[in-house]
Amino acid sequence: MPQAAASKDSYLKLESIRKTFGKFVALKGVGLAVERGELVIFLGPSGCGKTTLLRIVAGLETQDSGSIVQGGRDISRLPAMQRDYGIVFQSYALFPNLSIFDNVAYGLVNRRKGRDEIQRRVSELLKLIGLPDAGRKYPGQLSGGQQQRIALARALATAPGLLLLDEPLSALDAIERVRLRGEIRALQQRLGVTTVMVTHDQEEALSMADRVVVMNHGVIEQIGTPEQIYREPASAFVADFVGKVNVLAAVAEGGGRLRVGRLLLEGAPGAGALSTGARVSLYLRPEDVMINGAAAAMPNTASAKVTKVEFLGAFCHVTVELAGAEEQPLLINMSRHAIDDMKLCPGAALSVGLPPECMRLLV
């Protein structure tokens, strides 16, 4: 597993990057390290600074302070022309008047490569992205997903040490987006190119990244594998932003116990360290809540009443009121089958188990 701490030979090292636009502080001293061959994704809401950080790495913006080292070379002050990267934008930015071939060859021609070599490299790239026959077409004649593949090929043509992807999938429709994210990931792993991508789509980030950098208000909230980000969110923001989560207001009762409403819960990790009377937020994912049979053997069980069933296709959101904590409705993910089997509808009763190992306490 990649190390988060900057090891000596990290490929890309950012240190204390700070950037302001007038009075607005876009980045408040951000640091991170990207390992060779890794795919790191900056995830966050719009305005969190993720795109600014990517543009600083690309030399399209200049940081107010802080340093960037890429492959052992300090590139902090270098203009974009002298850095080593390929970039793909949300808008594709393909040259509309040039054929696909000329678009992909755009960076090669300038390096005074031979005609045969360019020809070979372009067809190799077009094959790689699965559009071997597109060379003579124009960007306007391709679909959005195809255009984005071409943009990727153009960025990879000169074999850059670093690939930057700025919301590459945001302009595509849902089906194309899912297909292309798999393709980009496979291609990235095959070529082993160090990649930094920016997105606001958490599903994209969790499914593609080796590590996710969650950002908010110009600060890194958490860096970790998708697994860690989802299971062990470091802050309330991360827990809220990534996935759906129940947030229950709880009070520490001492001895590792927590009180939610009139309900006593045991065994939440870290609860023992809280002083009695401390107020905390208890985070629990909807899919971690156990029901009926599965809940029977658990320490924290309660009876509950269904108030709402929301059909979402593959699964359903069931909202319940826990006996003893009615004022804090609890959301549960259930499959369609389970709901049919139990004949759940508003008003139905069931028993609910809250597994302590899935709880997360944040102040």
Place this chain on the structure above:
Amino acid sequence: MTTATVEALSPATATRIKPIAHWHDRLSQLLLLGMCLALVVFLLAPLAMILVKSVQDRDGAFVGLQQFRDYFDTPALRQSIVHTLSIAGAVTAITVPLAFSFAYALTRSCMPFKSTLRLVALTPILAPSLLPAISFIQWFGTQGVLKWTLGGASVYGPTGIIISSVYAAFPHALMIVLTALLLADGRLYEAAESLGTPTLRRFFTITLPGAKYGLISAAMVVFSYTVSEFGIPKVIGGNFNVLALDIFKQVIGQQNFNKGAVVSLVLLVPVLVAFVIDSTMQGRLQAQFSSRAVPFAPKPKPAFDVAMLGFCVTVCTLLLAVLGMAIYTSFIKLWPYDKSFSMRHYTFGLVDGGVISAFFNSLEMAFFTALVGTVLIFGGAYLLEKTRGMSALRALIRLLAAIPMGVPGMVLGLGYIFFFNHPDNPLNVLYHGMAILVISTIIHYYTSSHLTAVTALKALDNEFEAVSASLKVPFYKTFFRVTIPVCLPAILDIGRYLFVNAMTTISAVVFLYSPDTKLASLAILNLDDAGEIGAAAAMATLIVAASTTVCVIYAVVTRFLLVRTQAWRRPVTV
């Protein structure tokens, strides 16, 4: 392992990182600096000289506001202000409703021949403003065919100025109002229809408010056009004084440059006010434009469509009657005594009279204005929009680029005399040459061309330059390989606009020509002064022919050559 490095770093303790500028950036910034310098020298400095001259006497001594006091103490000059404003008001009041009705017919009816009617309605642009003046003299003047319709009143004076100005300003107003009406959102009409809104109410609640900014903008353009117009009152104004004519008389007639400066400042006031209102309205029009409107598609309504067709045909007939009379006059022996066909106005009047050189001078001037102007204006707009660094300078250039629209040609021309005729100015070698005519014309028509270029450039993806940099391709290569080909239609449009305006312009250049660089439009003035109205008409016809030729070439080039070289524009075939 999950900790983020977050350091509080106060900006006071940190030294701002200075990026190492690539020589490409330095090059583009240097060019930008040059552009700014050119605008300062050829626009700002001449205008500043007018301010200086207006507070000096003939010998260059500072006299404060004495010149202004003298000016306002002269009743004849004061009267000019009233004349100018009332004429401009009348022309605006006639032209804008006319243009609106015409544009309404084009956009809201299903009448046939729309594109032909539109084309005819825009023909006045091809002619110098002197053409309608000459033509109306032929129709209504002392020897006019329709003189009796005026019932003893004379066309020389306000009447002639107003109808000539309406003719000349009509296409400008039409284009603006047409754009505003085309931007209307069809969904609003569908919503109104589904609510059972009557037609008249729809007109007052949707159409008119939607076109509001366009109408105000058109009114301002027509107003300042008329205020600045100098050729029309010169030819058909008789003894009726207006401000633009006063400047001419002060400068050329009495050689009183300082008084001329004062009058030009007085003239500048209404034009600047109109300009400020217009740019505010244009901004709001653009804001409407950016919304996702669905174009309105009119449905056939026979009675309405026929009425609209009748109206448009009438307007077009009148417009063609004006143009036609000038052309007709140039091809007959002597109006109104001998109406037999003759080329003598061309052969004898122009060629033997030695005046034909003015036409070739105009062609040369228009050619260089179009060529140099297009390169400089498009290149400048590119540097402004697509390169990085020096943001303060960019703001200054944007401001300078907007100024020419608010400066009447007479004022600009006078400023050029003051600045370039100054013995201490090393640039006075330009004075009386072809170069100064070209430069002043480019500056005079800078704003519109600049806006065309900026609009075209803004339609390009913002990241082309970033992608090029990442691929290590210099920005100028991308400029030539991508930006120019994609913007070619806009570039050609700028070229055509500059050419046609250079062929017809008169106001700025009237102060700047020398005997060797006399232009066609100025020759018309002199021929008319000498009573050679047939030859004047012939010259005007030549100008119309040249402008038309360029427009036809433009149309052919855009239609055929562009379609061939720009295969990428063809519709998507996935």
